């Protein structure tokens with residue numbers, strides 16, 4: 001089995017290499033691709049240097065391609081890779097809303113991945129982080145309405161987003177003016193309620209992704225969801241405050257008991273001991289932290305909670321690798337179509 005990463009030199013690409021090093025996914029060869037800017041450079045994988053190649057315009061000789069080079073690359077090339085015989089697990093939003101493309105979080109709807117036609121979409125990071133925590137609650141109590149406010153790290157804008165936070169913070173601390181380039185405004189000592197493009201309804205595309213994708217992954221088109229997405233000056237974990245109204249009344253104790261058993265979730269909920277989810281503790285972690293679980297004052301029988309998850313891991317690289325692992329465990333990875 002040949003595995004390829006397109007966008008190997010990016011922030012998610014870097015995490016894909018790390019997750020694959022520790023993964024149980026079986027493959028014989030790893031091919032790395034990026035833009036012409038990094039062609040010829042090498043990346044270390046399991047002690048070996050692998051040369052990064054220019055992403056070709058045509059087919060890629062791999063059975064599985066983990067694509068993380070942005071929407072325009074995936075839109076243009078994923079169909080070509082599929083025609084060449086590869087399965088594409090795509091981290092961009094290019095195909096997520098296509099009815100023929102499964103949108104998969106293995107802990108929630110893993111079996112949807114079995115019905116692919118060559119492309120499987122990896123969800124938006126904010127959606128994925130919330131969904132692993134909300135799915136067990138949805139199954140037990142039936143979410144009727146959810147209101148989400150996000151606190152999103154600069155890693156959501158890739159390696160260049162994190163670099164902008166670091167260099168601009170340095171500039172501000174040295175009395176210089178920060179010039180925004182990746183973000184709409186200077187990010188140090190600020191927060192920006194604007195992620196992705198504004199839509200005709202006044203929400204941003206990032207906010208609507210949470211609405212569209214949660215409905216698709218939960219298989220519940222009637223779920224009432226609204227979201228406010230905010231970029232904050234942290235490095236790599238996204239946090240979200242979530243208010244939930246249910247069909248059947250929930251209690252914090254019952255929710256805690258459910259979430260303690262839930263795969264991909266770590267309950268971190270002891271306010272007396274100052275224990276709750278935070279970017280500093282969830283960064284680098286596979287599980288999504290959930291805490292501040294309390295009865296809602298706004299909705300009877302509802303809950304309020306706070307989640308924090310590594311945007312680059314469960315929000316991107318880890319979920320993509322878990323999709324491939326799931327398919328391999330199910331004996332559903334087609335190998336050798338290209339040879």
Ligand code: A2P
Nearest residue numbers: 007008009010011034035037038055069158159
């Ligand atoms: P490169 O490093 O050569 O620019 P990030 O999300 O962190 O910005 O990373 C984006 C990733 O996508 C990088 O690996 C980047 O490669 C790659 N990339 C960007 N544009 C292209 C392109 N047109 N073709 C192939 N890879 C691309």
